[in-house]
Amino acid sequence: MTKKPIGVGIIGASKTSWAAVAHIPALRLIPDFKLVAVSTSNQASAQAAADAFGAAYAFDNAHDLANCPEVDLVVVSVKVPTHRQLVTAALTAGKMVYCEWPLGNGTPEAEELTALAQAKGIRTFVGLQAVARPETRYLQQVLAEGLIGEVLSTSVLGSGMSWGATVNQAGQYLLDPANGATLLTIPVGHLLAAFARVVGDFQHLSATLARRRTQVTLQPENISLPQLTDDQVVVTGVLAQGAVASLHYRSGTTAGLNFHWEINGTKGDIVLSGDSGHYQLAPVSLQYAPSGEALRPLPIPVELVGTEEPAQPVRGLYEAYQAVLNDLRHDTHYAPTFENGLHLHRLLDRITQASAEGRTLNVDLAAQLNN
Template sequence: MTSASPHQGPIRVGVVGLSAHGGWAATAHVPALTGLDGYELRALSASSAESARAACEKYAVPLTFSSAEELAHSEEVDLVVVTVKVPHHLDLIRPALEAGKPVFSEWPLGADLAQAEELADLAHHRGQLTAVGLQARSAPPLRYLRDLVAEGYVGRVLSTSMLGWGGPWGATYDDDHAYVLDVTSGATLLSIPFGHSVDALAMVLGEFCEASAHIENLRPEVTHVTSGAVAAKSTEDQIAVTGLLESGAVAAMHFRGGTSRATGFHWEINGTQGDLVVKADHDHWWMGRLRLYGTRGDDGGLVELPVPVRYQRSLTHWTERDAEPAYNVAHEYALLRDQITGTLEPGTDGVPDFRHAAQRHRMLEQIRAAARTGRRTTLAPWARR
């Protein structure tokens, strides 16, 4: 099954990293897959045979495999979904690509740019369909926001400001998130909260063409939430990026590690004729309910802008589930299903693929370079390598 050969029948999914004890696969991927037509959750592999059996029983999955490689080579699996921690992505995604299977990987694609490029190149050379979990691009409110901007709701965009935060990179840590303390894990404030957010901003307003940055680790030691043990942290906990978008608009993004006592997330777009605002309640804002507000001319204060039903596409039964972590993931799976089956409506964006992911990794590395040098950096054109 490739992007050039539409699939017939239900898409049989094998998930790498589904655990009976919870996690992102259980929280978002399983509800999304089971809540959509056209998919069958067929197989899984986990960190151990015992863990795989437990997950199989809990989620009623017919097939279990002792390794991601065995799962990828199964004739019972059409699509491999990789939902494990970032440091393991390369070793678990590569076998699926080598087996000729389409792959949906969570973001970040790799622990670093080199890994992301290796996977993107392998998929491209084999002509395989891929997807990466930058699900904000599939969120109905953000697709509506993009159209509002394109249709001139705010006039010419003059500036945009985004303020956010990321809990796991604060003053404390727990056992599940100890790995994010190490910058070499690839699971950082820059790659995850900032990476998801800048990708969403770019989808709505266009890419950065130049930027200045400060990336700081102001808490090099953090405390375990229960034991009180002190651990070293090499990942950043403050990111401030300012620059120009390709349109000429000024952009500013500030992301903070830990929990905010004030503003959790706020995104504002200012134009010659109006303003738009995006608000969210969740620190990982791309996972939860989004609310849009706008005002134009002399209309007065901000008013909420309901998302038209057409942005739900065929997922109107998900309308009341927009606060669930599975909501935006389900919309991405719906787009992926339509790509796989060859039924994607003309003019509709597909899902971000591995090449898109590698380009986003490259952009983040350029921002790191800008922070290291302390100079304004011209970012390489998005579509070029």
């Protein structure tokens, strides 16, 4: 691509949206991107957002935004059920797309969108920003260099923060799995995207999905609502290189460990810890110990983390857009694409199937991607 700024149009960029909280502040920190257009569900809110964020164009529909000549990259930042319609509009207009995760509301939609992008030869990206975190990239580096020797096992314990005993009005959307935003798809999905880059894909796995809370309380109304989605996710198995892996995500929060990821090797151990199981957007600390020694901080080199990194959640999107920019400028393929998103959708299907059938399943996702 040329060195001119990449024109960005954001679908779902109202003044109080997630795009306003994370996407737009991140883009402002990268001069190679220029926010040129926003769209919402009505013209008044779109114009208010455009005025607030300095965008030249405001639209009340995705079609007009996608067809705006100054838009090079369409960002889809809305709830999962509308991803298919909006991404399709952007691809039909021939525009590159960054779609938040999950890519589709289920694997069939992800397959359709990936096939459409491939048929048109369009660069695509999916918002699995944990992959671009400095911590993820540094773990890839030190494991490849043999810091802890051969990886023997890895384990993750995480809290979903949401899907707990209480919910607010905005959180009601998370209670119905038909909306595509569950404990499995959101915090577990984001974690597994980075997990695969660091320690590799599952070769085979077994799983347990359970719904332990069937009712939750809507606050502040104090109304009981049905909880329809699984609020416990357990996955165990063997990775492609032979390491044993386990993962357990719980709903809500705990007084104990809300995020703990260990990687155990023949020469030592690495531990990541934090206060939230949403690895894609929460701060974490990184520690390391040679075999037989105590844990000590494992600092990330400044060339990976930078000197003036923004705070989360902006940091996660900032790193994600930096990875997108690098891929576009240098024709590389590190940032997660629609193909990577489809791969993850199929892995989550395999986890669901393993739980439903109560047996260990092989995970031949490479073959599935070629089908």
